[in-house]
Amino acid sequence: MRYLPKSPQDRVEMLAAINEVTPGVDSIDALFSTIPAEFQLRRDLAVPRQHSESEIIDRFRAFAENNAAGYASFLGAGVYRHYKPVIIDSLVQRGEFLTSYTPYQPEIAQGTLQAMFEFQTMICELTGMEIANASMYDGSTGAAEAMMMAVRITGRDRAVVARTVHPEYREVLATYAQHQAIPICEVGYAANGRVDLAALDAAITPETACVLIQSPNFFGTIEDVAAIAEIAHAKGALLIVSIAEAVSLGIVRPPTEADIVSLEAQSFGVAMSYGGPYCGVIACKEKIMRQMPGRLVGETVDADGKRGYVLTLSTREQHIRREKATSNICTNQALVAMMATIFLTVYGKQGLRELAEHNLAKADYLKNALGAEAKVLFDGAPRFHEFVVDLPASAEDTNTALLEHKIIGGLPLARWYPELGPNASLWCATELTTRAQMDAAAASLRAIVPATELTRA
């Protein structure tokens, strides 16, 4: 086995050395003698035979070929196709980053620690918060952790969640809330696709720990964070803003009125990779820092007064506090946070704005192109790069027909928003979506919609 650095002779000699100290250990089997005989596996595992490196690559190429190839995709919905500068991969594939452990020994982990400190700083700048942690698993679990954080801070035990929060995030929130005895009340949206403010006001009670919204929301609409914050704060509830499209922060005003921001940083240079690994991160106001879940990197000095970085405030964490910890999280998404850090450094202060502007422009073009063939819903509030289209026919049928044109259409919404009808779908354009692809999508819609209607009739 090519990963094992031992000669047969090494094994014989090592066993002999063990036998010298512990007589009776004269075979490899003897090392496993504490496993009762009845439970010892005496056969080969039924897994595929040993593969050569070339065979492994061939096998995965075959898998890859069974996926979408050569399609123009208009999917977004929490996972975004942005360009990934090549230096991200060259840097994170350095063994010193890729194969290092959690930086519990700071003297030999300053590389990871300083980069995480830079990550925390950039996330604060982007979100308008005062502190940020070193990452959570993803945006959905980050939102759940933020909700539990708000419950601890306020001593209240209810949460109000907007229906315009990503449906899968809401499912995760429900899973976490049910056993913490946190009842969740969902608040609907107004005609402009934003949170229904009157309904929100009515939903908040003296037991409400937090209001959790997403902006840009699942429909791509930017929420009126200031107005929502005012309503939440007037009743003593915290405001949590979940951000699933991090690139929006380049052009959209940060949610400074929020108490906690839960960000999914996938858009910052992280491959879509069929759903993960991504990078959640929680940012918040400094005064609630001690309720923060997950790892935090802090600046300090060494014995010679030299600047350095360490994992800090670990008395919040499970390895110290056990059942009284702020979360059970241990391993986070450090290397993915590193990717985001490099991405943010490459685009920097000007690039992030320009990148976001390109996304706005592409989405505006797509909206006009599709708007000629179908009705765009939720006018009257600003959007980033996604919007809901009410197609002339079922979104599922339309998408099936679009596949013939090598186009993956927008995400059908009926599964989560039946009230929008079977024809509603969520379309997204990023800086990588070309004008030709958008024109082709509009033309294909024009061509197939009557046909689809015909089959349905």
Added chain:
Amino acid sequence: MTKFQGSPKKATTHVNQNEGLIFEKSSPGKKAYRLAELDVPSVDAAELLGSAVRSTLGVMPELSEIEIIRHFTRLSTWNYAIDLGMYPLGSCTMKYNPRVNEVVSRLEGIADAHPYQPESLSQGCLGIMKLLQDCLLEITGMDAITLQPAAGAHGEFTGILLVRAYHESKGNARKKILIPDSAHGTNPATAAVCGYQVANLKSNAQGMVDLAELERMVDEDTAALMLTNPSTIGVFESEIHRIADILHAKGALLYMDGANMNALVGKTRPGDFGVDVMHLNLHKTFSTPHGGGGPGSGPVACKKILEPFLPTPVLVTRADAALGLDFNRPQSVGRVRAFCGNFGMFVRALAYILANGPDGLRQTTEDAVLNANYIRAKLSGTFELPFTTPTLHEVVFSDRLQAANGVKTGDMGKRLIDYGFHSYTVSFPMIVHGAMMIEPTESESREELDLLIDALRQIAREAAENPELVQSAPHTTRISRLDETAAARKPVLRWKGPAASIPLTPDTAAKEW
């Protein structure tokens, strides 16, 4: 011992040893990007967004590409890594991370797959998940599995939710989870997040589960025992079937923390010895890179009785042999993460399993156990071995002999850095006072093991003859021991401009070896 005196102005190392923060290196107007030409009309952001438009981006960096490459490359050189040498970290299974795993996870068609692309165009991704699931079920001897949890602790959370849903389906969620005092901190933290009380199970004199105590504690309010097997002292719980029987007799379940699965793969299967539900750490046993703290992946495998409660969606094979995702699971605990989990880690773990095959997986386990026992044999005269029970993949010594001279486990761990190694796991498990927990994994050659053994013997000598040298280690690193107390007392968690920052001092390199 004479101390070399460096003059403050003498630069003994390149500036790269004093790499500043990225913000300190930034200058307005520098760029490392160029966007593709905009092929649609540009828009007026202020007009489109109105009051939602952003005015400023604060202190984001502005650098050229070469400066960014150098910055992060320089930072990387300050890290220790598996690629540089051994991590004897017990419980962490720091093994080699094969590079072909990285290649296949980045293949076009895999890396750029969107989780919402139609099922018909996702058969490759689903096929990877199916094959990995089948392999993991065979390796664990369990009946059903979910790949959704993002890390080990997240897997624990999912597993205990399954336990809870199972008991609820019988009419009573029960109140407490038993956890041995030797357990990882995530276990009790997980029980709490799932709404359970934690009942601490004391280990017996061998550091193992005390059957009499277990029998006394298990009652109709007990939901499950969370057991690490082999335990955190590396011992296989030989009475595991009796442990399972005691629990099952009272309707409680056996949860296995699979952190130490590297000791068992191909040699025995948890499903065969009575485990009802367990998690795996793909970033431990199955070689996905630790990346300085993640991403991980924590699949949860369970017996048939728990299958109805698995998180949604569940991977299914449809009538036409196509793979699909089933969302219609009325008894499910719900979703624990958006989408299907850390898919990129599934690709890497499967590549690892393929590279090994059944013979390689078994040899891997045997080598991991051989390595740990070799270290144990070679060092048991040097350090105290608190439990003499035979161990599998790791060995836990204590610092008792050296502590008599004022040298503690943490000091010796720091001194190990001077010898070119990462520290072993310090002060864990908590049932061993002054624990020194060593897990070599299968990835270490005999030569590397002998270097570690020599280093630890030398450190033991130093502890006897020159304790101060060990207590003030490390001496060869770019920075010395950091003031963690100050960091926690007055937390500085972000850069706040040059005024607030501790200035960089020239590296005088006045080091004592």
